[in-house]
Amino acid sequence: MRINEQHFRTIWQQGDRVCLIDQTQLPFELVTVEVTSLVQMCHAIRSMKVRGAPLIGVAAAYGMALALQENASDGSLQGAMQQLVATRPTAVNLAWAVQHMRQQLLALPIAKRVETAWQMANMLADEDVSQNLAIGQQGKVLIAGKAAANPQQTVHILTHCNAGWLATVDGGTALASVYAAHDAGLDIHVWVDETRPRNQGASLTAWELAQHGVPHTVITDNAGGHLMQQGQIDMVIVGADRVTRNGDVCNKIGTYLKALAAYDNRIPFYAAVPTPTIDWQLVHGAAIEIEMRDADEVAYMQGQGSDGKLQKVRVIPHESRALNPAFDVTPARLVTGIITERGIFPPEQLQQAYTAFEPKS
Numbered sequence: 451m452r453i454n455e456q457h458f459r460t461i462w463q464q465g466d467r468v469c470l471i472d473q474t475q476l477p478f479e480l481v482t483v484e485v486t487s488l489v490q491m492c493h494a495i496r497s498m499k500v501r502g503a504p505l506i507g508v509a510a511a512y513g514m515a516l517a518l519q520e521n522a523s524d525g526s527l528q529g530a531m532q533q534l535v536a537t538r539p540t541a542v543n544l545a546w547a548v549q550h551m552r553q554q555l556l557a558l559p560i561a562k563r564v565e566t567a568w569q570m571a572n573m574l575a576d577e578d579v580s581q582n583l584a585i586g587q588q589g590k591v592l593i594a595g596k597a598a599a600n601p602q603q604t605v606h607i608l609t610h611c612n613a614g615w616l617a618t619v620d621g622g623t624a625l626a627s628v629y630a631a632h633d634a635g636l637d638i639h640v641w642v643d644e645t646r647p648r649n650q651g652a653s654l655t656a657w658e659l660a661q662h663g664v665p666h667t668v669i670t671d672n673a674g675g676h677l678m679q680q681g682q683i684d685m686v687i688v689g690a691d692r693v694t695r696n697g698d699v700c701n702k703i704g705t706y707l708k709a710l711a712a713y714d715n716r717i718p719f720y721a722a723v724p725t726p727t728i729d730w731q732l733v734h735g736a737a738i739e740i741e742m743r744d745a746d747e748v749a750y751m752q753g754q755g756s757d758g759k760l761q762k763v764r765v766i767p768h769e770s771r772a773l774n775p776a777f778d779v780t781p782a783r784l785v786t787g788i789i790t791e792r793g794i795f796p797p798e799q800l801q802q803a804y805t806a807f808e809p810k811s
C-alpha cells in the first residue's frame with residue numbers, strides 16, 4: 451500500500467532478518483520492527499504485532515526460514531513447525547503454510563534448506579499479494595452492481611475487524627474490493643465496526659481507509675444491526691480466518707451477529723478470502739478451534755494518552771472476570787457468497803468448486 455508516496459508491505463525479508471509493521475502501535479505510530487529469530491517471530495504472531503489470517507501464514511513461513519538459519523536439522527524443522535502452529539490455532543493459513551514448507555524442506559539436503567525456505571516464504575508473500583488484487587477485482591464487480599442498481603446513491607458497506615492490507619502482505623481481502631471500487635471512482639462509504647476487544651476496526655481499518663481517502667465512519671460493534679434496520683447498509687463484506695468446505699465462515703468474534711442482522715434485514719453478506727483460507731479438510735465450522743485469548747484484552751483498552759503515549763486503561767471492575775473468545779463461526783446459510791481470487795461462489799457451490807480450485811496438498 452502507498453503511504454505518503456512510500457510503497458509498503460506489512461512484512462518483508464531484509465538479508466538474514468524479517469521486517470514487519472508492528473500493528474500494536476497503529477493508528478498512532480507507524481513502526482517497523484526487525485525479527486531475527488524463531489522465538490521473536492512466535493512472539494510477534496502471538497502478541498499480534500503481526501496479525502490477520504493470510505499475514506500470519508506468511509509470517510510463520512518466514513519464521514521457518516529464521517529457524518532453519520539457526521539450525522537446519524530435521525528436528526529443528528519439526529520443532530519450528532510445532533512452535534509456530536501453537537501461536538494461533540484458528541486461521542488455517544498459518545498451519546497450512548508451515549506444514550507445506552516442512553514437507554518440501556524435509557526432502558532437501560540440509561545445505562539447501564535455508565535458501566529454499568527464504569525463497570518459499572517470499573513466494574508465498576508474492577502469491578498473497580496477487581491473490582488479494584484478484585479478490586479486489588471480483589468484489590469491485592459486486593459493488594459496481596449495487597451502484598448501478600441505485601444510481602446517484604452512495605453504496606454503504608459494513609465491515610468487521612480488519613481485513614485490509616494490514617491483515618495480509620498487501621492488498622487486503624474484504625477491503626481489497628473497497629479499494630478497487632474507490633479507485634474506480636465508485637461512490638462508496640464504509641461503516642467500520644470498532645471490533646472489541648482489540649479494536650482492529652477502530653485502530654487498523656479506520657487508519658487504512660483514512661490513508662487511502664476512503665469515506666468511512668467508525669461505529670460501535672452494537673450499532674450495525676440498528677443501521678441495517680434503518681436501511682443505511684447495502685452490503686456486508688468481511689474477511690475470514692478459516693472457511694470450511696460447506697461455506698461456514700470463521701472470523702473475528704461478532705461476525706456471526708452481523709450476519710444474523712444482515713439476514714434478518716435481507717442485506718447481502720460476503721466473506722472475502724484467498725484460497726489458502728479455505729480448509730478443504732473440514733466439512734463444517736463446528737470443528738474449528740476457536741482461539742481463547744487473554745481476558746485482559748477485554749478488561750483493558752489501549753489508546754493514546756494526553757501525553758501522546760500509548761497507554762492501557764482498565765474498563766471493568768477488578769472483582770470481575772472476563773472471557774475472550776477471539777472468533778466465531780457464521781453458518782453457510784447466513785452467507786450470500788464467498789469472494790475468492792477465482793470467482794464469487796454461493797457457499798453451497800464451494801464444494802463443487804473444490805475440484806476447480808485444485809487444492810494444494
Ligand SMILES: CSC[C@H]1O[C@H](OP(=O)(O)O)[C@H](O)[C@@H]1O
Pocket residue numbers: 501502503504610611612613614617618622623624650688689690691701702703776
Ligand atoms: C484477511 S483475514 C483477517 C481476519 O483476521 C483477523 O483476526 P486477527 O486480527 O485476530 O488476526 C480477523 O478475524 C479478520 O477478519
